[in-house]
Amino acid sequence: MANELVELNVTGMHCNNCAISVHKLLEKKGLQNVLVNFASEEVKFSTNEQVTVPEVIAAIEGLGYHVIEDATNHHEKFYQKVDNKLIFCAIFTAPLLLHMVLPWHWLHHSTIQLAFCIPVFIVGCLHFGKSAINSLRGGVPNMDVLIMIGSTAAFVYSLVGTIQNLGENYLFYETCATIITLVLLGNLFEKRSVTQTTSAVKDLVKFQQVDARRVIDGEVEVIHATDVKSGDILLINTGDKIPVDGDIIDGDASVDESMLTGESLPVDKKKYDSVIGGTILQSGSIRIVATKVGSHSVLAQIIDLMKRAQAAKPPIQKLGDKVAGIFVPVVILISLLTFGITYYAVGTSMQTALMNAIAVLVISCPCAMGLATPTAVMVGLGRAAKGGVLIKGGDTIEAVANTKYVVFDKTGTLTTGKFKLQDINVLDETPIEKIRGVITAIEERSNHPIAKSLVEQLKPLAKEKVILKTVSEEKGLGMRAMDSDGNNYFLGASKDKIDTAFNLSLYKNQQPVARIAINDDIKPGAANLISELKKLGIKPVLLSGDKTDRCQTVAQALGIEKVHAEKLPDEKLSIIDVYKQKGKTIMIGDGINDAPALTKADVGVSMNDASQIAIQSARVILLNTDLNSLLFFMRVSKHTLITIKQNLFWAFAYNVVAIPLAACGFMSPMLGAFTMAFSDVVVIGNSLRLKVKNLR
Structure with missing residues (x-):
């Protein structure tokens, strides 16, 4: 346990x-x-x-x-719903307000007003009272404490006036009822608005709630996606949502992966390709074997990451939390001082002093400060996710502010990673078929873009199968392997400084047996990304383990002036540390050798097709292959931070202005309750603007 x-x-x-x-x-x-x-x-x-x-x-x-x-x-049960409580209270509050404008004398009778107020006061005590008492016990008094003190003071004062028959100047039942009703109205707006801020996660959860067709002995049975087990064979037809992650074992299809990558164009899939749960089969019919189910699926992990990201507090939130934590006791003290000064020092009536004190209580709003940051972060993270950018923490958004350097890996990041095999130069008597077989067998065990490309091109040509007993990958160096005959192989970066056309060398028992020449193309959009970063005053840097001449070629084509080539993982780490000392640094990479640097940078960004280690090390994952999604991420972060600052400004400014106005008697408790209820709505509404805001 x-x-x-x-x-x-x-x-x-x-x-x-x-x-x-x-x-x-x-x-x-x-x-x-x-x-x-x-x-x-x-x-x-x-x-x-x-x-x-x-x-x-x-x-x-x-x-x-x-x-x-x-x-x-x-x-929720009928009587637990905020909207039903609001309707109930509004029915009884209306006559108490109308007595001020209607000529019906019976509405002015104190016992009639008491009868109308009691049901509302009971609902208020049940809705706000328990929360208020328990928050005091927990040592973090909340807004409900202020509401209960204000409404109870008005009710008790009015009750004493009724019992002692002191006249209508002592009756404030409408104040008590209206405070409770208006705050319930604010709670309703707040609840509905906050629900919208978490819609991105809820939309993703809906993708999990589908049925699956499981094939057993040729028979098809319909089960829920949550009941699918790893290894089950599933049938998926046109228009179906793919229930779980799996590999295609039969059929071809076109799959809409926009919910994951943000890209609208469907992706063609064939036998042995992987599919992801929650994506939609646009055309075709396939059978898959379930590989990742439940919490292990890509979608489940994304949902979990987003939930954790929404709960992670950026540093800017700590200020709001600290103020909100001491806010209620301070407001109660201001309210008592208001009553004392107004009644004893200024010499106003008991009614005026009490109303001013109650107005201070109900106009104050710690909730607006508490909502300022998390609502903006939730909407910002949701906007990013829908655009194909997965941000692992709310604190990442603030870390991006004032970025000075963006450090790029080369292979698979600025270049396509789709390498073309130019030539294999055999250095001894080993047959070319054997060389192809060895390279294929070794590279099949690697996630590196070069390895994937070599396997794709050599597998059809590798006639001679090589059986390997052990294979291991060394960060930034290459692959080591031993075959069934006890021969040791090493496949890694070529040490040949003379002929730089050959990128990789294959060694057998420490003797060179072949050199491999490969090249890859610069990604579409890479030049535009570098240009846009420069316009923002951000300096692009190229940091790679590849040869200097190839790094320089890519850097010159893209306009990158700072280049660090032929660097091992520990050297990359040191270089990132140097840049961090100069200013905020983002690192974007995709290989195992990038993982330490991604962790070290202020913000590590990984490509979706990167190695699992790189994805785990990064704080941001670009779910589509378009490099310009990095710009989208930076824009979302910038505007989320702007929204947080706007929200905090409003929350502080509202209380700084409203509390003195209430203390001086310029705002009645009813007007105070109304403005307090809507201060939350203003903060949440400003956060929701992020959903549709033009980020350029």
Whole structure:
């Protein structure tokens, strides 16, 4: 049970303050790897020996939130829905407001007003009260504390006036009811808006919720995608969503992979090609063998990455969190000072002093500060994902700001990686068929673009099959292997400085047996990318393990002035460190030898067809092959950061202006409740603009 990762679905968290309460609670219990996302209603943590999951669930529910089994099948009860609570409260609040304009004297009667107010006050206590009390227990008082103090003060003051028959100057039932009703309206808008910010993840989850046709002994049975097991044979026809990752064993097809790569053009697939769960079969009929199912599938891993990215806090959020954490006690103190100064020092009436104090409570909005960063990050990450860019952490967005250098690997990054075999120069008596067989057998075990291209071109020509006992890849050097006869081979970068046409050398038992000449083309869009980076004041750098002359050729064609060639992984690491000291550095690469440098850079960017190690090391993955998606990622990051700053400015400015106005009596509690409710909506609305904003 130790160190098991637990994921819970928790409802009832309406803003980042709620998430902070849950986060602090779990940390106090000594749990590790805590991630709390109020928008997706998810809580993750690693268990320890001292605390059981039922204990954690009980503690979370003790804070006033609800832990549910399955979020997809969860349906709120009628009386739990915010919109139903709002309608109920609005029905009783309307007469209390209308009594101020209608001539019906019975509406002015204190007991009638009390009767209309009590149902609304009870709903308010049930909706806000439990959360307020438990947030105080947890040491992170939330907005509900302010709402409850304000509405309760108005209700109790009015109740005392009714019991003692002190007259209509002591009746503020409409203030109590209107505060609760308007804040419920704000909660409804907030809930619907926040749901939109997480739509990117929810759209991806929908791709998983499909049926599959499993073939057993020639019979076809329909099962849910979650019931597919690795090794199952599945039949997929035109128009179907591919249920899981797999390899085609029969048929040809055209597959729409836009949900993964953002590219609209379908991809042709044939026998032995891989397909990804969630993509759509546009035409054709295929049978596949399931290879990756459940949490191991590409789609499941992307969803998990996005959820974790949304929960990762950028440094700019820490300011908002700190202020939100101390905000409620400060506002309560300002409210008490407002009452004391207005009543005792200025000498106004008890009613005026109380209304000013209540207005201070209900106009204040810590939620706007709590929502400012996470909502913008969620929308930004979703916009990037739909454009074929997977960002692993919300903090990555801020790391891109003020980038000074973008360091490129050459092979497979700036060049196509589709290498053309020019020539094989045999250096001893070994038959060419044997050479082809050895090269093919060795390179089949590598993910490097050169290896893939050599296998594709040599496999049909390799007549003599070579059986290898062991194969290992050495970062930045090449491949070592031993065949069934005990011969040792090394295939790697050529050490020949005289004839640079030959890129690779094959050694057998430490003796050179062949040299291989290959070349590749520059990627379409690479020149445009370098040009755009220069316009942004960013310096492009080429860092490669390839020969100097070939690196210089590519650099000159693209306009890159700084070139570091023939570098091993540890040397790449040192060079990245030098650039980091000069300014923010992005590294983009795709091979195993790039992995350390990708980790070392401020932001590591990997291509989708890169080695698994490179993808794991990078913080950003470009899911399509278009290099200009790097520019798209940088634009999304820039505009997300702008949106965060706009949101934080509004949240701070709103409170800085509104609280003094309320304290001085220029805003009534009802107007305060109305503006407070909509301050959240303004922040969320500004974040949602990112979905459609022109990023150029």
